[in-house]
Amino acid sequence: MLKIPLTVWIANAAACLTGMYGDVTHQAESADCSRQTVYDHAQKVQAAVGAEHAGGPTRAALIQENERLRQENARLWDWLAQTIEFPASKQHEFAVTATAMGLSLNQVLILLVLLLGTQARPSRSTIQRWIKAAGQKAGRVLKYLDGRCRTLVLVGCLDEIFFHRRPVLVGVEPASMVWFLGSKADDRQGATWCQELQGWTNLRFVVSDAGTGLQAGIALVQQQRREAKQLPLEDGYDVFPTAQEARRVLRRSWNHVERLWEHAEAATRQVAP
Structure with missing residues (x-):
């Protein structure tokens, strides 16, 4: 809130910019302010009038633009709260983990396209390099673990x-x-x-x-x-192959027995009184 009314600002500017010798002192005494305040008001009023007529955006337009940007900023923050950080290091981890779980390279690519889009997802060759490097590291670790676990x-x-x-x-x-x-x-x-x-x-x-x-x-x-x-x-x-083959033979034999049984029942019905 202004301590000195705007009309006094304008009067101070007029005394400083168009007044005669001694008008600044007289205006300062009349407005109950210092001479420096009169000079400051003159500079600010002149700058405000110049900006208004310089052909740039008006104050109302700037306020409207500022409000639009505030709303856009709020929406962006809302979207950010719903996003998951997925930098290259996480993409690397995702691709390697998915491959270790049994997914093929094509399946990993499809999932990355769903997450990042076609343009942002890493290339096929990049993913292949990631998987190969991870496999080599895992191989060195597994070689050590194998040596320790062989006796078990x-x-x-x-x-x-x-x-x-x-x-x-x-x-x-x-x-x-x-x-x-x-x-x-x-x-x-x-x-x-x-x-x-x-x-x-x-x-x-x-x-x-x-x-x-x-x-x-x-x-x-x-x-x-x-x-x-x-x-x-x-x-x-x-015994699995043997049991599997035995079930096949048993099923064939049982089907033959069932057919004979059906024939026997039919014959019995024909000779029954």
């Missing part, structure tokens, strides 16, 4: 899976369901299996199917342990 694996379920026709030699510890062996190989011969099982010196018992290469590899390990007088390696067959 006493029982193993062995099998082979294929990716694009390339075999992966697999070993799972049944009690913990830990996948302790997962090695891409050029083949699944006995020598290859034997080499993969060499490091698991505390392995006491293995379960496997009747695959020729797998059985040959187990036999080689057993022979090497006997010759080196190490802990023996016992083995047993995985």
Whole structure:
């Protein structure tokens, strides 16, 4: 709130800008203010009048623009409160974690497009570099952990899976369901299996199917342990393939029995009095 009315400001400016000698002193005494105040009022009034006629936006226009910007700022703050910070480091973490959970590169890209949009999402090559670098780091860590955990694996379920026709030699510890062996190989011969099982010196018992290469590899390990007088390696067959085949045969046999039974019942009805 102004202590001195605007009309006095204008009078002070008039005395300073158009008055005669001594008018400033007289006006200061009349307005009950200092001479410096008169000079200040003259400068501010002159600046205000000049700004009003300079051709720029009016005060009303500036007030309206200011209100619009305030509303826009409030909306932006509301939007910010609903956003999730997702910088490049988080995108990196998201891509690597999703891949580790089993998502393909295309699936990771689709999710990033949903989150960031087509233009803002990282490129395919960038994501591939992230995944490759994370895999290399994880490999170094897992190599250390494998060395520490090898002695804990006493029982193993062995099998082979294929990716694009390339075999992966697999070993799972049944009690913990830990996948302790997962090695891409050029083949699944006995020598290859034997080499993969060499490091698991505390392995006491293995379960496997009747695959020729797998059985040959187990036999080689057993022979090497006997010759080196190490802990023996016992083995047993995985009964799942046998049980699966047995169910198929049993189902076929039972269907045949049911048909014979139906024929017998029909014959009985025909000869019944």
